[in-house]
Amino acid sequence: MNKDMQGRNQLLWGLIVIAVGVLFLIDFDMPPIGQLWRYWPFLVMIFGAVKLIPPTAPKHVVDGLCQIAFAGWFYASFEHLWGLTFNNSWPILVIIAGISMLVQPVVIKYTAKKEENQ
Incomplete structure (x- = not known):
């Protein structure tokens, strides 16, 4: 995997983790x-x-x-x-x-x- 794809994957996982954190923060009905x-x-x-x-x-x-x-x-x-x-x-x-x-x-x-x- 080249550096560009690694950066993209890290960016994507970072956005997913942030979204999950925001959902928990706003007391999302899970x-x-x-x-x-x-x-x-x-x-x-x-x-x-x-x-x-x-x-x-x-x-x-x-x-x-x-x-x-x-x-x-x-x-x-x-x-x-x-x-x-x-x-x-x-x-x-x-x-x-x-x-x-x-x-x-x-x-x-x-x-x-x-x-x-x-």
């Missing part, structure tokens, strides 16, 4: 812990978004989008949104992996060409 764990995919989505803002490498763009897609799939399957379950929707993960494998070299090649032209 739902039971058993209900909170179902929202962990949103943390994965946040980490994916951090890779996108601003993208430091083409690989980060693709990785961030794949993390967001995975977390969205997991949440939709867990909550049975649109009739999705883990049993009937696992091929979506295969599709996400395939798209990642196709898009990553294209994005890297496109950005390399763009940098050459500048």
Whole structure:
């Protein structure tokens, strides 16, 4: 992991800890812990978004989008949104992996060409 990503991760975790502290400070009505764990995919989505803002490498763009897609799939399957379950929707993960494998070299090649032209 390069220094830029380490700095981003530290910034993200710092913001999360601050948000949790503020919620406790304002006496936020905390739902039971058993209900909170179902929202962990949103943390994965946040980490994916951090890779996108601003993208430091083409690989980060693709990785961030794949993390967001995975977390969205997991949440939709867990909550049975649109009739999705883990049993009937696992091929979506295969599709996400395939798209990642196709898009990553294209994005890297496109950005390399763009940098050459500048």
